[in-house]
Amino acid sequence: MTTTPELLRESQIAAWNDIADVIVIGYGIAGACAALEARRAGADVLVIERASGGGGASALSAGIFYLGGGTAVQKAVGYDDTPEDMFKFLMASTGAPDARMVRRFCDDAAAHFDWLEAQGVPFERTYYKDKAVIAPTSDCLASTGNEKAWPYYTFAKPVPRGHKVAKEGDGGGALAMNALIARCADEGVRVATDSQVTALVRDDAGRIMGVRVRQTSGPVHLRARRGVILAAGGFGMNKELMRQYAPRLPETAEALGIPHNDGAALMLGLSAGAATQAMGGTIATSSFYPPGELIKGIVVNKRGERFVAEDSYHGRTAEHIAEQPDAAAWLILDSEIFAYPQIQHRLVDGWDTVAEMEVGLKLPPGSLQKTMAEYNTAAAQGRDPLWNKHPDWVKPLDKGPYAAFDLSYTSSTYRYLTLGGIRTTAESEVIGEDGLIIPGFYAAGACVSSIPQDGKGYASGLSLGPGSYYGRVAGINAARATLNS
Template sequence: MKKEAVSRRNFLISAGKVAGGAAVGTMLAGCTTSPARTDAKINWDRETDVLIIGSGFAGMAAAVEAKKAGADVLVIEKNTVLGGNSIQCAGNIQLGGGTSTQLAAGIQDTWQRFYNDIFAYGHHRADPELLRAVCQHIVPTHDWFIDLGLNFRRVVTKDEGMTVACSHNAAPGDYPGSRGISQWYVIYKKVKEQGTEILTECKAGELITNADGAVIGAKVTYQGKPMYFKARKAVFLGSGGWKSNVAMRLNWDPRLDEDLAAGGAPFVETSGEMINAAVDIGAGMRDMSFVCEFRFKWGTKIYSSWDPPSIEVVPGGAGVTISAFNNIVLLKNGGVRFVDENAAGAYPQIPFYNAFLNINDKPRNVWAITDAAGAADLKWNLDHLRSPSETAAPYLSPSCVAVANTLEELGAKMGFPGSAVASEIAKYNGFVDARNDADFGKQNMGRKLAAAPYYAVKCQFFAHDQMGGLAVNTKGQILKRSAAYGPAPIPLDQQEVIPHLYGAGESVGGYVGEERGHGKIGLYIAHALLSAPHMAAETPIA
């Protein structure tokens, strides 16, 4: 395969274009939108039938099927490298309903079972019509991947929320690795094969409408210049969510402040500008009160490693792993315990999420402490801890790691009063001796923390995925905000749409409700595949 790479330094400063494939660009800008405008006196710089904004799973899948349906397609991506958060993800896909991979593994399944489990896991808050339509298209989505050349592993696993094993992962093939980049890459290769043009360093920020309110294009910034791109049939928002946008997070949950980084950092910024652009022209929203699900890392400030950033280099992890918390003590600001440490050990760690987010002292300062015996049990590489580096695996941040021969010295390195840390660990050791955690009820406590040297790694909290986003129907058409305010409820597919504006993926709400399990990629792609033929069939706007 042809190597398409850019150095870590140049990742943030290079610029370029993809014509059927190559990928370079510039640093992402913040989320800004301006009032939508009509097409009066606009001189269009580019024209196409379908303008796809965003090159992740949803955008690229929609590009493939819109092109196959006969539409001229242009994909634009604001980042320097294609793929967005899709290329960063772990890559397990929940594809239930009775796929050929499930059947070969002896697993019987139905789309109704798949629907029921997702609906229940989201506390019955997903949009039933939308989720039903997408779940009914999951088996064809599985087959679509096979047609593109993806090999699925024979072993199908059962992840959270599922009563039947349906998590599919990539087996080795003509693509990088076996994570999310594998699934994304087979779609990307198809887009290249179809001859669809892709532009990077091309950031959309404003939707253009005509006098009838139909979306006919977008104002973009391409290679530093403002331009207008016309879409004769449709604009598709595969532009991702808004987890990088601190102000937007705070509007829905005042705890989600700048202490939180965002999933995909530092390579991807999901700042929600196209969600806001759609709202500017009257789009509705779904599930915003649920905001985010979270992840956390230990000893690092970055979510994932990627060296060099390239569509043919598999992104990896960062930080140290804590596989069990029986020999771990968690301390917050001031050097005191604040939670049963086991709450951080089993997904979804909702009690730990709340305990962390509800810390009143800012910035939040949470560390995991163990001793020499605990570090050995966890199989930590002590050389990495003694000499942390942000430029080599496991990408530890010096400010997020502390090693000392005494608890007082360790506390000082963590930014806590050393005497407070020593006192808190002594108290915890007493609980271990008594086999009773009188403060937080921790079960299965291991040994006392008493063997120097002592080790501590700081917790970095990440906004990982939003539950909510733009309101859409089963065809992927974005709905008008007014549809949510009538005197009587209207079935989803009868609600009024913003003409010629579509979306799927993380820019959209309604798939999962209040909580989602791993593997939501399948929902996003299935919905994009459903949307594409409708976009291609739109009557062109002159």
């Protein structure tokens, strides 16, 4: 669904095929959490899911939740975190426009972890100390953002906040979704699968109070007595929308997610007059680490210049690479730290001298030699005055021979998620283009723009963390909303 669907009027509906207090569109992490909380608030809840079962893109994820403020895991492994430090870091790093949304999330993050665990989502009381995109072990806590990167460590004490579901390596998202879906079933949440919402229904007062659904047997109309919650994913699989909203993202990048992340949720929101924000925001990644020793190398562009601190979160580095001429970059290593990146990047070649490497990479004469000389001089003193890479990752690159890996978008597979979407309040209410709340309409998850605005400010877990939390907020508020006539 790329075109904006019709917004139906209540008078156009001859008869309702079913009625619920709260209708939830989508059964990923946000939808499941919304449905469960609405049901617990006493509402009759009906979930509408396009696929043949729940899970969505959340079930394909690593299962990392960005949470802090003193979670049970942080305390167990010896990290002292506060909601205030978490708030300061997220406000400084993510570009979030709504401080109230960030504040609420940070204040409730530790309790939200407890809630997730109480639903059967498994977490260990362990810490993964090495540098990795996804911990290969079942360890829970890890640094998954830019907390230790300059300038963010000057705003708040750097503390790890990525909480991974207890599963070795990738795939923890499925465990989380299985637990939440089972709890929804136990508590009486109704679910209609193989069903796609094709239009919203609004009453004469401007309230969203129903949906039109396409099923194999034909269209049906479902009424929501209290509210409709939109939680049906992002738009990364829709190339037309990506060209429209994120034209700077190189065409060679590939979307992460499921086929239903095609923008249908966004289009439904737009049909109701919803405002959007951060529509060009994406988080792309093709990390050059692990192994962590590679962070001691430097990354240069076609001008032979460094442009980012190499110890930045991999999404931040990827965003900076996308901004370079031809989205091209190389990782430069000496023999002391040479290793192959775990994620496949092409080894260009090896050279005995920096001058030969400069020629081999077709960089401007003298450019790489100048960059390396300046970096090595400062690194010998344990400093990086240009980009303030943490001293733990600073060393002179003076042990030839030298090697270069191609990190360019045209040479490596960069995969991305969209971060832009519908604008909501800290109560998960959908905001209209006129700045007013659209009554009866709530949204959460990947179809909204919540805290991270782009890849430079993203941290792993800032999709599942806020998505699950604000899904809960949407469910509670929809269940408590005034009955429509």
